[in-house]
Amino acid sequence: MHTLDVALGARSYPIYIGQSLLEQDLLRRHIRASQALIVTNETIAPLYLDAVRQSLSGLDVNTLILPDGEQYKTLATLETIFDALLSQRHSRTTTLIALGGGVIGDMVGFAAACYQRGVDFLQVPTTLLAQVDSSVGGKTAVNHPRGKNMIGAFHQPRAVVIDTTVLNTLPERELSAGLAEVIKYGLIRDADFYQWLEVNMDGLVARDPALLSEAILQSCRNKAEVVAEDETEQGNRALLNLGHTFGHAIETATGYSDWLHGEAVGAGTMMAAQLSADLGWISEADVQRIGALAARAGLPLAPPPGVTAAQFRDLMALDKKVMDGRLRLVLLKAIGSAVVTDQFAAQALERLLEKMCQH
Numbered sequence: 001m002h003t004l005d006v007a008l009g010a011r012s013y014p015i016y017i018g019q020s021l022l023e024q025d026l027l028r029r030h031i032r033a034s035q036a037l038i039v040t041n042e043t044i045a046p047l048y049l050d051a052v053r054q055s056l057s058g059l060d061v062n063t064l065i066l067p068d069g070e071q072y073k074t075l076a077t078l079e080t081i082f083d084a085l086l087s088q089r090h091s092r093t094t095t096l097i098a099l100g101g102g103v104i105g106d107m108v109g110f111a112a113a114c115y116q117r118g119v120d121f122l123q124v125p126t127t128l129l130a131q132v133d134s135s136v137g138g139k140t141a142v143n144h145p146r147g148k149n150m151i152g153a154f155h156q157p158r159a160v161v162i163d164t165t166v167l168n169t170l171p172e173r174e175l176s177a178g179l180a181e182v183i184k185y186g187l188i189r190d191a192d193f194y195q196w197l198e199v200n201m202d203g204l205v206a207r208d209p210a211l212l213s214e215a216i217l218q219s220c221r222n223k224a225e226v227v228a229e230d231e232t233e234q235g236n237r238a239l240l241n242l243g244h245t246f247g248h249a250i251e252t253a254t255g256y257s258d259w260l261h262g263e264a265v266g267a268g269t270m271m272a273a274q275l276s277a278d279l280g281w282i283s284e285a286d287v288q289r290i291g292a293l294a295a296r297a298g299l300p301l302a303p304p305p306g307v308t309a310a311q312f313r314d315l316m317a318l319d320k321k322v323m324d325g326r327l328r329l330v331l332l333k334a335i336g337s338a339v340v341t342d343q344f345a346a347q348a349l350e351r352l353l354e355k356m357c358q359h
């Protein structure tokens with residue numbers, strides 16, 4: 001087992017990464033009182049709920065099984081969680097356990113941030129995307145029909161338990177979606193890791209356990225370092241948004257039900273890379289290189305045909321990085337180096353949208 005630390009002073013917490021960790025007593029170690037609520041969904045419950053429940057035997061544990069899907073990452077579902085907490089009389093010393101992918105993690109984290117003004121929560125991520133990204137760093141949220149992750153809070157978990165064995169049951173498309181966020185770390189800050197991914201992408205897609213474990217470790221290390229420097233995104237944490245301004249627009253335009261988050265980020269990353277090349281910051285050869293890796297990961301390289309340039313313009317104007325009415329984007333200076341900037345001509349973005357989208 002590997003252990004990383006997210007260094008946030010009094011709110012620091014461990015990330016455990018290893019095989020068959022659900023069966024161990026790691027979760028119990030991070031539950032301060034005797035009460036807990038496991039929140040999961042209808043797909044994950046039959047697979048992993050029993051193992052988690054058994055690891056907590058002797059404690060006063062309730063479970064809540066939600067419907068599965070990004071379209072349920074809403075305030076309405078949050079109410080269901082609060083109803084369960086209140087009807088089962090959970091007090092302020094309870095612990096919420098998020099057993100699932102990023103949708104469950106983001107919602108349960110937000111519920112924990114709000115319930116009785118803040119209770120403990122643990123992340124037990126079961127998708128590759130959640131294991132490499134969403135379970136770490138304390139960004140919690142639900143979507144609004146007008147914008148992705150628009151209602152949320154920063155609330156750090158007490159621990160993250162990553163059992164890599166659960167990836168055996170993950171559908172192929174979900175594995176690819178997770179790889180989009182893995183590639184992101186290489187692109188924004190870790191050229192060595194990017195090269196490692198170029199060597200090992202086929203093995204990752206084939207689910208070689210040692211390679212997956214290494215990719216998760218390096219991704220979590222990168223994310224933990226960024227979060228420790230800038231917990232609430234006053235600066236460089238925004239680099240983790242590479243491809244997301246475009247990607248979130250795709251997700252919102254398609255009603256959170258068409259493309260997976262990682263797929264939208266994959267296409268958005270190609271849009272950010274192309275704009276970086278159009279500005280002369282990286283070469284066309286770099287764009288080809290990024291496209292080749294993303295294609296091997298099984299990711300889309302362009303937005304879905306149904307999303308128009310006008311929709312992109314409209315939705316991107318609501319992005320959380322907008323400052324004083326100016327759009328800021330994460331763009332590449334090289335493979336392994338990114339910036340958050342508003343220093344691009346509006347016409348360059350217009351040309352990109354014309355080239356890559358329908359009108």
Ligand SMILES: NC(=O)c1ccc[n+]([C@@H]2O[C@H](COP(=O)([O-])OP(=O)(O)OC[C@H]3O[C@@H](n4cnc5c(N)ncnc54)[C@H](O)[C@@H]3O)[C@@H](O)[C@H]2O)c1
Nearest residue numbers: 043101102103104126127129130133134139166169170261
């Ligand atoms: N908070 C953050 O920092 C952060 C970072 C990245 C993404 N996100 C958010 O995460 C969400 C996407 O997360 P996701 O990609 O994990 O999607 P998801 O949570 O919808 O899970 C994907 C699918 O896989 C199923 N599943 C999960 N684990 C499984 C397993 N082990 N075996 C079989 N099926 C399994 C789920 O039931 C679901 O159908 C988005 O809402 C995104 O905005 C948040």
Ligand SMILES: O=C(O)C(=O)C[C@@H](O)[C@H](O)[C@H](O)COP(=O)(O)O
Nearest residue numbers: 133137139148149237240241244320
């Ligand atoms: O942790 C972060 O910071 C990220 O930006 C990680 C992203 O992969 C993630 O999708 C995040 O939810 C996006 O954040 P948002 O603030 O743009 O909603």
Ligand SMILES: [Zn+2]
Nearest residue numbers: 181244261265
């Ligand atoms: Zn993301």
